[in-house]
Amino acid sequence: MKKIGFILGIAVTGWGILALSDNLTTPIYFAIPEGWPKPHYNFKQNPLTEEGFQLGRQLFYDPILSRDNTISCSSCHLQATGFAHVDHDLSHGIEGRIGTRNAPALINLAWNKHFHWDGGVNNLEVQALNPIENPTEMDEKMENVIAKLQQREDYKLSFKKAFGDEKINSQRILKALAQFTVKLQSSNSKYDQVKRNETTFSHQEANGYALFQRHCAGCHIEPLFSSDSFENNGLPVDATLQDYGRVKITGLEKDALNFKVPTLRNIQFTFPYMHDGRFKTLTEVIKHYNTIQPNQHTAATFSKPMQLSDKDRVDLVVFLQTLTDKAFLFNPRYAYPKK
Amino acid sequence: MLPDHTDQDMSKTLLTVVLWLCCITVQAQSKDSVTVNFKLLFDHKPLQLKQSYVTVNKDTVTISTFKCYVSDIAIQYTDQTVHYEKNSYHLLDSEIPNSMLIRFPQVKEKVISKVIFKIGIDSITNTSGALSGDLDPVKGMYWAWQSGYINLKIEGQSPSCKTRKQQFQFHLGGYLPPYNALRTKVIPVTIANDNTVNIGMDLAVFLAEVNLAITPAVMTPGKTAMELADISAKMFYSE
Numbered sequence: 260m261k262k263i264g265f266i267l268g269i270a271v272t273g274w275g276i277l278a279l280s281d282n283l284t285t286p287i288y289f290a291i292p293e294g295w296p297k298p299h300y301n302f303k304q305n306p307l308t309e310e311g312f313q314l315g316r317q318l319f320y321d322p323i324l325s326r327d328n329t330i331s332c333s334s335c336h337l338q339a340t341g342f343a344h345v346d347h348d349l350s351h352g353i354e355g356r357i358g359t360r361n362a363p364a365l366i367n368l369a370w371n372k373h374f375h376w377d378g379g380v381n382n383l384e385v386q387a388l389n390p391i392e393n394p395t396e397m398d399e400k401m402e403n404v405i406a407k408l409q410q411r412e413d414y415k416l417s418f419k420k421a422f423g424d425e426k427i428n429s430q431r432i433l434k435a436l437a438q439f440t441v442k443l444q445s446s447n448s449k450y451d452q453v454k455r456n457e458t459t460f461s462h463q464e465a466n467g468y469a470l471f472q473r474h475c476a477g478c479h480i481e482p483l484f485s486s487d488s489f490e491n492n493g494l495p496v497d498a499t500l501q502d503y504g505r506v507k508i509t510g511l512e513k514d515a516l517n518f519k520v521p522t523l524r525n526i527q528f529t530f531p532y533m534h535d536g537r538f539k540t541l542t543e544v545i546k547h548y549n550t551i552q553p554n555q556h557t558a559a560t561f562s563k564p565m566q567l568s569d570k571d572r573v574d575l576v577v578f579l580q581t582l583t584d585k586a587f588l589f590n591p592r593y594a595y596p597k598k
Numbered sequence: 599m600l601p602d603h604t605d606q607d608m609s610k611t612l613l614t615v616v617l618w619l620c621c622i623t624v625q626a627q628s629k630d631s632v633t634v635n636f637k638l639l640f641d642h643k644p645l646q647l648k649q650s651y652v653t654v655n656k657d658t659v660t661i662s663t664f665k666c667y668v669s670d671i672a673i674q675y676t677d678q679t680v681h682y683e684k685n686s687y688h689l690l691d692s693e694i695p696n697s698m699l700i701r702f703p704q705v706k707e708k709v710i711s712k713v714i715f716k717i718g719i720d721s722i723t724n725t726s727g728a729l730s731g732d733l734d735p736v737k738g739m740y741w742a743w744q745s746g747y748i749n750l751k752i753e754g755q756s757p758s759c760k761t762r763k764q765q766f767q768f769h770l771g772g773y774l775p776p777y778n779a780l781r782t783k784v785i786p787v788t789i790a791n792d793n794t795v796n797i798g799m800d801l802a803v804f805l806a807e808v809n810l811a812i813t814p815a816v817m818t819p820g821k822t823a824m825e826l827a828d829i830s831a832k833m834f835y836s837e
Contacts (some may be wrong), residue, residue, distance in 0.1 A: 381746070382727040385727060385728055385742070385745050388735055429728065429734055429736050430734065434728050509774065510820045
């Protein structure tokens with residue numbers, strides 16, 4: 260009896276060690292900058308690991324997600340511009356098809372409750388279904404993506420490293436992508452350094468910051484520079500697009516022309532601005548807020564046109580440039596994965 | 599002192615235990631289980647896909663797709679106790695006969711009085727990110743652009759529909775108030791001899807209350823989806 264017990268014990272231990280070594284993943288700690296609110300993302304449902312993050316990164320940069328293998332997530336979300344789509348008012352997908360909105364920046368997504376300009380997506384993990392299956396973006400079916408990935412030995416190995424075995428399904432693809440995108444954290448701009456007392460604002464920046472706090476901070480709430488809510492900022496509807504934003508999701512009249520308040524982090528590089536990319540420069544954006552008359556539909560915090568002097572407008576732009584985070588824009592861990 | 603066993607004795611004992619365990623498992627699956635059988639019907643008779651039927655409104659219809667989520671299934675006994683199924687999410691799909699059968703353990707001394715379930719997916723699950731199994735978004739029951747599950751999908755054709763290919767498409771769902779299309783159903787049942795509870799899903803009941811000429815399609819959450827969800831709940835009955 261002892262002998263059997265001993266053999267059994269060895270076998271169980273051995274199997275345990277084997278199984279463990281097979282599933283060995285490296286946890287990633289998600290750091291919350293001091294003074295920031297708690298992230299909204301539920302990390303318990305998708306514990307971050309180096310292997311999961313790297314798989315997500317591989318998928319993010321791989322055009323295999325699109326029907327004709329030409330478009331990747333990074334086609335419209337470029338790191339150097341805060342993972343936004345520069346130079347195009349409306350983002351475009353495969354075969355030059357043009358969508359109806361400007362691809363938003365991907366920054367500090369762990370704190371977002373809603374995704375897309377109309378907030379139609381309720382969880383970061385299911386966001387990626389949209390670009391993959393939207394006919395004007397990647398125009399692919401998730402089933403085909405799974406089938407394509409299953410043909411690739413390198414991906415089988417990556418899925419095994421991240422999830423313990425070679426199984427590839429939509430859940431694993433989406434969770435891996437979320438591990439990468441949720442880690443796109445920006446918290447080391449000059450603004451952050453000033454807040455940490457590591458440096459100080461110039462006179463111009465300090466004046467711009469004061470103007471920002473008076474006129475903009477009601478919706479672009481620090482430190483995320485967004486409220487993660489939906490507001491009408493007084494933009495007239497584009498006659499050709501007829502995009503009324505949030506109302507399409509809620510069906511509620513009061514949400515007509517409401518769009519998500521975007522973060523202003525790295526705003527210097529995420530041009531063009533607004534949901535339809537109608538403004539090319541920050542100067543144009545500020546001109547809009549400087550002159551637009553609020554009405555009963557516009558945001559409650561938007562009480563009157565800013566009416567800033569030319570000098571103040573320049574200072575405000577100078578402040579907004581302190582939200583640029585080079586450590587984020589050039590972080591090698593977020594870049595195209597080199598083999 | 600423990601009795602002195604030989605290795606051979608030990609092996610025999612182990613084998614017996616293993617075989618005994620196997621027996622229990624097999625038994626649990628056959629005799630001691632109850633099957634809730636969701637049956638797709640048209641006017642109390644089994645519905646065949648692609649076959650023509652005539653509704654009380656004199657619409658000639660054929661059904662091409664029927665998919666429905668049932669969740670949080672519970673069995674209530676005559677003594678008022680309730681057995682809840684854990685992680686209870688099932689996609690009933692007319693193309694997959696096995697998906698219509700849901701098994702429960704049978705408690706010997708108890709008599710089943712009611713089957714309780716929800717038609718659709720609750721709001722917490724709707725916001726829980728990427729899920730798998732019956733809740734995998736590749737099952738064709740998920741809206742990507744407006745995150746959320748389609749609770750019930752009925753598609754088919756009828757000359758009454760002035761649409762392309764005379765199609766009607768009802769994709770009923772939505773979890774955000776005031777348009778939460780989830781419906782709870784409590785159905786008093788009697789158990790058949792073969793330990794099966796039959797629950798009919800009668801499309802004749804649904805189509806009797808839908809005006810196909812006026813409303814041939816619902817593809818988003820909202821007021822119409824809410825009305826049709828109310829109607830759809832009526833088509834479930836003890837059969």
